[in-house]
Amino acid sequence: xxxxxxxxxxxxxxxxxASVPEWADAFQPSVTGDAVRAEVAEAALARAxxxxxxxxxxxxxxxxxxxxxxxxxxxxxxxxxxxxxFGVRVLVNGAWGFAAANxxxxxxxxxxxxxxxxxxxxxxxxxxxxxxxxxADKVVTTWTSAFRRDPFEVPLETxxxxxxxxxxxxxxxxVSFVSSQVLFADEQKYFASSEGSRITQRLVRTYPQFTxxxxxxxxxxxxxxxxxxxxKLLGYEYLEDxxxxxxxxxxxxxxVEKLKSKPVSSxxxxxxxxxxxxxxxxHESVGHSTELDxxxxxxxxxxxxxxxxxxDAGTVRFGSNIVNLVGDRTQPGGxxxxxxxxxxxxxxxxxxxxxxxxxxxxxxxxLAPLVGQAKxxxxxxxxxxxxxxxxxxxxVSLQPAATEVTLDNLFADIKRGLFIEGRGVSSIDQQRYNFxxxxxxxxxxxxxxxxxxxxxxxxxxxxxxxxxxCDGVGGPATYQLWGTSADGKGEPGQTNAVSHGCxxxxxxxxxxxxxxxx
Amino acid sequence: xxxxxxxxxxxxxxxxxxxxxxxDDAQVSLNSSVESHARFADNRITTSGRAEDLDVTATVWVxxxxxxxxxxxxxxxxxxxxxxxxxxxxxVSPVQREYIQTLGPLEYSADRGFAAASADVDVTxxxxxxxxxxATCRAAKVTAAGFxxxxxxxxxxxxxxxxxxxxxxxxxxxxxxxxxxxGTGSGYFSGDHFDVARLDAQHIAEQAVGKAVRxxxxxxxxxxxxxxxxxxxxxxxxxxxxxxxxxxxxxxxxRSAFSAKDGKTHRGEAMFSERLNLYSDPMxxxxxxxxxxxxxxxxxxxxxxxxxxxxxxxxxxxxxxxKQQAPTPGPVNYILESTxxxxxxxxxxxxxxxxxxxxxFWYVRVVDPRTLVLTGLTRDGxxxxxxxxxxxPVRNLRFNQSVLAMLAPWxxxxxxxxxxxxxxxxxxxxLSSFTFTSTSDAI
Numbered sequence: 031x032x033x034x035x036x037x038x039x040x041x042x043x044x045x046x047x048a049s050v051p052e053w054a055d056a057f058q059p060s061v062t063g064d065a066v067r068a069e070v071a072e073a074a075l076a077r078a079x080x081x082x083x084x085x086x087x088x089x090x091x092x093x094x095x096x097x098x099x100x101x102x103x104x105x106x107x108x109x110x111x112x113x114x115x116f117g118v119r120v121l122v123n124g125a126w127g128f129a130a131a132n133x134x135x136x137x138x139x140x141x142x143x144x145x146x147x148x149x150x151x152x153x154x155x156x157x158x159x160x161x162x163x164x165x166a167d168k169v170v171t172t173w174t175s176a177f178r179r180d181p182f183e184v185p186l187e188t189x190x191x192x193x194x195x196x197x198x199x200x201x202x203x204x205v206s207f208v209s210s211q212v213l214f215a216d217e218q219k220y221f222a223s224s225e226g227s228r229i230t231q232r233l234v235r236t237y238p239q240f241t242x243x244x245x246x247x248x249x250x251x252x253x254x255x256x257x258x259x260x261x262k263l264l265g266y267e268y269l270e271d272x273x274x275x276x277x278x279x280x281x282x283x284x285x286v287e288k289l290k291s292k293p294v295s296s297x298x299x300x301x302x303x304x305x306x307x308x309x310x311x312x313h314e315s316v317g318h319s320t321e322l323d324x325x326x327x328x329x330x331x332x333x334x335x336x337x338x339x340x341x342d343a344g345t346v347r348f349g350s351n352i353v354n355l356v357g358d359r360t361q362p363g364g365x366x367x368x369x370x371x372x373x374x375x376x377x378x379x380x381x382x383x384x385x386x387x388x389x390x391x392x393x394x395x396x397l398a399p400l401v402g403q404a405k406x407x408x409x410x411x412x413x414x415x416x417x418x419x420x421x422x423x424x425x426v427s428l429q430p431a432a433t434e435v436t437l438d439n440l441f442a443d444i445k446r447g448l449f450i451e452g453r454g455v456s457s458i459d460q461q462r463y464n465f466x467x468x469x470x471x472x473x474x475x476x477x478x479x480x481x482x483x484x485x486x487x488x489x490x491x492x493x494x495x496x497x498x499x500c501d502g503v504g505g506p507a508t509y510q511l512w513g514t515s516a517d518g519k520g521e522p523g524q525t526n527a528v529s530h531g532c533x534x535x536x537x538x539x540x541x542x543x544x545x546x547x548x
Numbered sequence: 549x550x551x552x553x554x555x556x557x558x559x560x561x562x563x564x565x566x567x568x569x570x571x572d573d574a575q576v577s578l579n580s581s582v583e584s585h586a587r588f589a590d591n592r593i594t595t596s597g598r599a600e601d602l603d604v605t606a607t608v609w610v611x612x613x614x615x616x617x618x619x620x621x622x623x624x625x626x627x628x629x630x631x632x633x634x635x636x637x638x639x640v641s642p643v644q645r646e647y648i649q650t651l652g653p654l655e656y657s658a659d660r661g662f663a664a665a666s667a668d669v670d671v672t673x674x675x676x677x678x679x680x681x682x683a684t685c686r687a688a689k690v691t692a693a694g695f696x697x698x699x700x701x702x703x704x705x706x707x708x709x710x711x712x713x714x715x716x717x718x719x720x721x722x723x724x725x726x727x728x729x730x731g732t733g734s735g736y737f738s739g740d741h742f743d744v745a746r747l748d749a750q751h752i753a754e755q756a757v758g759k760a761v762r763x764x765x766x767x768x769x770x771x772x773x774x775x776x777x778x779x780x781x782x783x784x785x786x787x788x789x790x791x792x793x794x795x796x797x798x799x800x801x802x803r804s805a806f807s808a809k810d811g812k813t814h815r816g817e818a819m820f821s822e823r824l825n826l827y828s829d830p831m832x833x834x835x836x837x838x839x840x841x842x843x844x845x846x847x848x849x850x851x852x853x854x855x856x857x858x859x860x861x862x863x864x865x866x867x868x869x870x871k872q873q874a875p876t877p878g879p880v881n882y883i884l885e886s887t888x889x890x891x892x893x894x895x896x897x898x899x900x901x902x903x904x905x906x907x908x909f910w911y912v913r914v915v916d917p918r919t920l921v922l923t924g925l926t927r928d929g930x931x932x933x934x935x936x937x938x939x940x941p942v943r944n945l946r947f948n949q950s951v952l953a954m955l956a957p958w959x960x961x962x963x964x965x966x967x968x969x970x971x972x973x974x975x976x977x978x979l980s981s982f983t984f985t986s987t988s989d990a991i
Binding site for chain 2: 106114115132145146150155156158159186187207243249326327329418455457463468488
């Protein structure tokens with residue numbers, strides 16, 4: 031928080047020359063920076079212990095972001111932001127307390143620890159089941175996500191030129207508007223716990239996205255084609271290595287074709303879902319239903335519960351026996367990939383669904399003992415130093431077939447079907463049963479061959495039925511990683527970036543709606 | 549939370565540094581917040597916390613080139629860096645074609661939506677209130693989950709052309725979900741106010757419990773078109789998609805639900821029930837809002853729908869200049885209400901021959917932006933009404949329904965009194981038809 035003393039002492043004085051900004055200094059690798067964080071952490075942990083906390087931890091995090099937004103051939107905005115602060119979490123009499131502030135200095139850390147203890151103490155009589163944490167290793171280490179080119183070192187002109195070229199390429203005849211954005215995020219995190227862990231991490235993500243629009247002014251009709259889910263845990267090299275311009279041109283042609291396409295006929299179809307859409311179906315129907323906190327009712331007031339009960343692991347069939355889904359916080363490029371979670375547990379990879387059977391949950395140190403597990407899978411996360419860390423989804427990915435199954439192989443025996451690509455509307459109930467998903471581009475499949483584009487289509491199913499109807503998944507060469515950059519959960523609401531890898535997959539006899547005819 | 553003097557001093561320092569760095573024009577905006585919350589689930593507190601933060605954004609122009617930088621530190625070196633960073637971005641950015649000079653001095657009404665108690669919650673008093681909520685739920689043998697939150701926010705802005713403004717607001721809310729032990733019933737109720745002292749925790753808990761108990765053991769129902777009564781919560785779950793369409797630029801660019809043929813818009817058309825008004829009013833006694841738009845235009849009452857006719861669309865400063873209009877003094881909140889005497893909930897139920905009563909919607913998304921067809925599901929209370937009486941709970945349903953058609957002249961049968969569910973004041977609505985397309989097993 032703003033220091034009145036500091037401000038009054040300097041207001042009205044313009045400092046001459048360049049000074050080292052606080053934020054730039056804060057996380058530079060230096061003995062001083064490490065020492066400051068260590069001192070702040072020790073102050074908070076010592077105060078918490080002194081006041082009777084059985085456990086305490088602190089996250090001292092800095093978030094640096096840069097975003098550029100354009101439309102057609104103009105730049106709408108270029109913005110940078112920095113946020114630096116800490117959050118202290120304590121356990122007192124089996125109840126959590128949390129306090130956060132933006133002054134990273136020992137006095138503020140002690141005050142926050144005291145506030146957190148006071149909050150926990152006030153809550154403890156109402157915490158009728160006491161929190162017990164699964165064991166965790168003491169870890170002292172540093173971890174950095176894999177990237178080759180720091181986006182914050184790339185000249186702004188280069189980034190703007192990339193977006194304007196992309197827009198120009200997407201503006202094929204018939205396209206009325208194109209908008210594009212790129213966001214770069216740099217998370218620098220320091221974690222310390224009363225159990226002795228001290229972990230410094232840095233994660234760099236690149237979020238490019240664009241949308242084309244075709245509008246027919248005479249009829250008032252319009253269509254859009256968004257490519258918005260390609261963010262990855264990578265640096266600027268992601269914008270240089272991937273053929274974005276080819277995607278942009280394709281999105282331009284697709285939106286023009288979409289405006290002229292015929293509406294879908296409602297009914298039952300066999301569908302093949304491309305990774306660019308299937309990732310979202312996995313996210314909503316598998317990712318959220320296998321969060322243990324939901325099954326235990328922790329999210330009942332907002333995100334909801336789950337159709338799975340906390341006793342279901344190992345006993346309930348989730349899908350057909352070719353369905354294998356893993357939770358994976360180690361997946362290269364994955365938005366939820368990390369070295370250690372926000373309570374210092376090493377990133378894990380584990381089966382959630384094996385051969386169609388639901389076998390395991392997403393867990394944290396608090397949740398794991400509630401299903402008889404000694405170790406957390408490492409799913410604790412907070413979206414800011416100011417947010418209470420809580421269970422968040424790891425990358426959850428569908429495993430490809432062992433052999434090389436191509437997209438054409440999946441189409442081959444379909445008489446009447448649809449091939450669904452990209453993000454459309456998505457909606458699912460609070461226990462993750464009934465869902466309705468659209469697509470950005472949907473084409474007919476006739477007698478095993480891809481046909482014309484159709485519009486106004488959405489597929490609707492029930493999670494267990496949908497995954498039971500899966501009778502084909504693509505091979506390793508068809509596997510792609512897509513991701514959502516702002517998955518909401520919790521109160522106060524927090525966002526999480528998470529990826530889902532998958533091959534295209536085939537589902538039989540699925541209900542298709544014509545959404546323009548309802 | 550910062551005081552007016554401290555907040556504006558920070559803005560002045562950033563402005564001065566921006567000028568020294570060579571900016572031709574600049575705006576500084578600042579948010580200073582304190583937020584406290586407690587979550588509960590499984591009839592016990594799960595997490596609770598408090599966070600203070602500050603963000604300061606410098607937006608500057610150099611030769612019509614724009615740069616923006618945000619930080620959360622208030623030391624003078626950080627503020628200088630902020631201004632310098634924004635100026636550096638501006639220097640290497642292309643000319644902003646949509647640049648419009650920052651505002652000069654303007655008069656603003658005093659804000660009315662702030663209570664100091666909401667910004668500095670007494671955690672012991674909160675624990676006592678939540679203890680009452682949990683006791684009510686335990687006594688009814690239901691499992692409670694919920695959220696208590698209170699937040700104070702100070703916002704300030706200053707421009708190189710002399711605009712200065714400072715506002716405070718607060719919001720406290722409590723929501724409770726009660727679920728029955730057999731897993732077949734669930735009820736939700738929430739309340740909010742700018743003053744935490746005005747939250748009636750006991751009333752909120754009792755409403756949630758009542759809905760849970762009355763929604764137990766729902767009977768199957770076929771999807772289809774049904775007459776419906778939407779409780780205010782259900783209306784508030786949909787209305788944001790409607791209010792979001794009142795943007796002049798997207799309508800005039802031919803890509804919104806209010807775009808019409810031949811490049812025109814539906815402004816001036818009687819698209820909705822003549823008994824409906826929709827407007828924004830920062831001075832509304834139940835729902836006071838910041839008396840300035842995000843762009844700093846002084847806010848005043850703004851009619852969006854009057855007697856069912858689209859009266860105004862929102863013009864930003866840039867788009868207003870393009871179209872030689874005045875920027876609209878809002879919206880800063882949304883009040884949907886009946887033009888005449890509102891109908892009571894009892895009157896709506898007794899006048900219904902057969903249909904559904906809906907507590908709440910969930911996971912609502914736009915299926916078709918051209919017609920504002922939305923999809924989503926009912927949740928936490930859905931009942932079958934027959935011959936003027938609530939007969940029995942029914943299973944949840946998925947809907948696909950245009951919100952434009954929902955409010956059409958032929959579809960609105962009755963309108964209740966508007967209730968606060970910030971940022972809206974919304975009534976219960978009795979509608980002739982609502983389209984459900986599939987059933988859901990979810991409770």
